[in-house]
Amino acid sequence: MNASDFFDPVKLEDGKIIGTDVPTEIYLRQDPAIKRGDPNFVMSRSELMLFDSNPQRWYRGYVFKDTDATEWGTLMDALFTCPSGRFDGNFAVQPETVTATKTMSIVKEGEARDGDLVPWQPLCKEAKEWTKEARKAGKQIVRRADYEDARQALKILKEDAWIGALTADAQYQVMCIATYVDRETKIAVPLKCLIDIVPSIKGQFSNSLADFKTARNASPDEWQKVIDRQNYDAQAAMSIDIYTASRPQERWVFHHVIQENEFPFQQARRTVGDNFVAIGRIKYVMALKRYCQCLKENAWPSWDDAGPGVVNGFGTTSPTEWTLTKYGLIR
Numbered sequence: 525m526n527a528s529d530f531f532d533p534v535k536l537e538d539g540k541i542i543g544t545d546v547p548t549e550i551y552l553r554q555d556p557a558i559k560r561g562d563p564n565f566v567m568s569r570s571e572l573m574l575f576d577s578n579p580q581r582w583y584r585g586y587v588f589k590d591t592d593a594t595e596w597g598t599l600m601d602a603l604f605t606c607p608s609g610r611f612d613g614n615f616a617v618q619p620e621t622v623t624a625t626k627t628m629s630i631v632k633e634g635e636a637r638d639g640d641l642v643p644w645q646p647l648c649k650e651a652k653e654w655t656k657e658a659r660k661a662g663k664q665i666v667r668r669a670d671y672e673d674a675r676q677a678l679k680i681l682k683e684d685a686w687i688g689a690l691t692a693d694a695q696y697q698v699m700c701i702a703t704y705v706d707r708e709t710k711i712a713v714p715l716k717c718l719i720d721i722v723p724s725i726k727g728q729f730s731n732s733l734a735d736f737k738t739a740r741n742a743s744p745d746e747w748q749k750v751i752d753r754q755n756y757d758a759q760a761a762m763s764i765d766i767y768t769a770s771r772p773q774e775r776w777v778f779h780h781v782i783q784e785n786e787f788p789f790q791q792a793r794r795t796v797g798d799n800f801v802a803i804g805r806i807k808y809v810m811a812l813k814r815y816c817q818c819l820k821e822n823a824w825p826s827w828d829d830a831g832p833g834v835v836n837g838f839g840t841t842s843p844t845e846w847t848l849t850k851y852g853l854i855r
Contacts (some may be wrong), residue, residue: 536702539769576811580826616658677789741794757804
């Protein structure tokens with residue numbers, strides 16, 4: 525393939541839209557009998573990029589751990605791109621108050637009386653029982669202050685006129701599947717994507733798909749780096765290609781609705797440029813080709829099993845050009 529080939533959607537087979545408003549837990553679900561390394565394992569962008577970063581580590585079961593930032597992103601996703609009822613089903617917001625008891629220091633010190641409603645006390649019996657029940661129900665616990673921040677952040681998104689136009693009569697959480705067939709190995713790989721926002725076919729964004737992202741820094745220069753570092757370019761390309769395989773009406777533009785995760789929750793609106801989409805397409809297709817070779821050979825290499833600088837099973841760690849220049853080893 526030539527680089528120019530990657531400006532057009534990859535022709536995938538058996539495209540299908542599974543549904544809208546698909547819960548994340550349904551989207552992430554795999555047949556329990558099908559493990560990583562089985563050709564029938566359904567590959568998403570995150571699975572594929574995780575595989576490509578280190579096939580052996582992926583094959584052994586490595587997954588990213590959630591952080592405070594990802595928990596905030598999950599909370600905002602639930603409020604912005606999911607049906608209203610899903611929030612109540614998946615999240616439990618800590619109450620503002622608990623009932624004071626005589627054993628509490630706030631009562632002993634005369635600041636409240638037994639039976640008064642007092643600010644949330646996480647270590648009291650009532651709070652512990654509430655937390656236990658929320659966890660038993662499988663809900664993500666949200667602190668009251670974080671929930672109020674999230675409501676404020678959501679208000680900012682809702683008040684943005686361009687985001688309003690993008691989301692007017694849109695479909696949300698649209699799950700699509702398709703199949704990639706590798707030319708060399710003839711292996712067929714099932715693919716899937718979950719698109720946050722599919723704008724209305726009747727509006728000004730009828731040629732577009734969109735994804736909602738939260739970020740520490742949404743400035744243009746930083747977002748350019750984030751797209752490459754987080755493989756959001758591959759996500760854009762895969763989403764376009766899988767959706768195109770699923771519908772006769774093509775969508776070839778991919779937008780990001782971005783919001784910073786700290787006050788004042790600044791919003792941003794970006795389009796993933798054509799060159800970035802082409803780079804993302806190269807990323808995911810090359811990763812699929814590598815994946816098919818691993819499936820064919822049942823071999824899952826790690827960082828130091830092959831490649832430049834590997835000698836006697838050990839990779840060589842060398843300084844960057846910047847470091848060499850700093851210490852005068854190159855000019």
